[in-house]
């Protein structure tokens with residue numbers, strides 16, 4: 297690979313030395329090519345590694361002389377190490393050609409249409425496209441380096457890769473096109489995850505497939521239809537493979553468990569399992585309870601001491617009772633639906649006071665294990681469907697020495 301460092305005109309001697317050291321590399325080592333870490337350079341100049349990165353980004357860039365855009369022959373430029381390592385050197389297309397090709401295809405598809413009728417729509421679409429281009433460019437500039445990805449984000453990205461990644465590991469399919477195992481127990485959690493990874497710049501908006509699914513609110517802020525959008529991964533396929541392999545190491549799993557956000561994530565997953573089962577049972581009985589903060593708070597209280605499998609039983613009973621209530625004279629569906637909250641609460645209190653026997657339900661085929669449940673529970677704790685059968689607190693206690701949760705077999709009740 298032939299490269300050359302280019303400097304800003306009024307660069308100081310110190311900054312020049314820093315930039316040279318920043319870009320100094322060992323030949324033929326694509327995995328870890330840099331001779332000095334930013335920390336080592338920083339120690340020499342009494343600066344932090346972040347300051348070194350900023351000085352290098354602001355004062356110089358690296359041109360890769362033997363990597364040119366397949367269309368316009370523009371030489372590839374890297375502003376920082378992350379960009380350098382993430383580069384796809386074979387058949388690289390510059391951002392400007394990527395956009396030109398996109399516009400060309402867009403115009404072709406419109407050539408046959410009635411220009412006048414489309415004009416108004418075009419102006420609106422172009423405004424979104426321009427905003428989207430700006431958004432993507434901001435994203436490209438802020439992709440975290442591989443070593444700086446937050447641990448929870450790392451595992452979320454792995455789940456998205458497994459669930460929605462295309463075969464070449466370059467982009468995702470949309471949630472609406474995914475007919476296999478779901479990413480998480482609910483669509484609302486699915487979109488929450490995609491939104492998070494997009495805001496952290498680990499998933500880049502794919503302009504060509506997404507401009508139809510973007511709207512602007514009154515303040516002209518972009519609103520994304522995350523259910524239909526697709527994304528490009530911010531990393532190369534090799535780097536993504538490495539992230540998948542890294543997620544299997546015990547040291548990575550330990551880091552995840554000790555991250556304060558891990559518990560929160562697990563609680564979110566379990567709550568969505570319960571909400572999704574409640575919606576399903578209610579629909580089956582032609583009922584529609586309001587699932588708001590109050591209902592979520594009740595289910596969260598149940599989840600403190602009971603597993604999802606036990607709460608399935610409370611939900612099932614609660615909905616069955618509402619359904620019988622509905623058959624009584626003068627009771628309409630709305631009143632019956634509203635009684636579900638109270639029924640679940642009564643079930644919980646009776647079980648908690650040992651007035652009735654606690655039962656554990658099995659998963660049924662309508663609620664299979666999601667990719668996220670497998671990634672965050674099964675693979676981390678090494679217990680089959682432990683996110684369904686145990687409380688989060690019990691699983692975290694298991695990590696203390698000499699305490700083990702026995703794996704119990706639950707007979708199928710449904």
Ligand SMILES: [Zn+2]
Nearest residue numbers: 365368390393
């Ligand atoms: Zn080009």
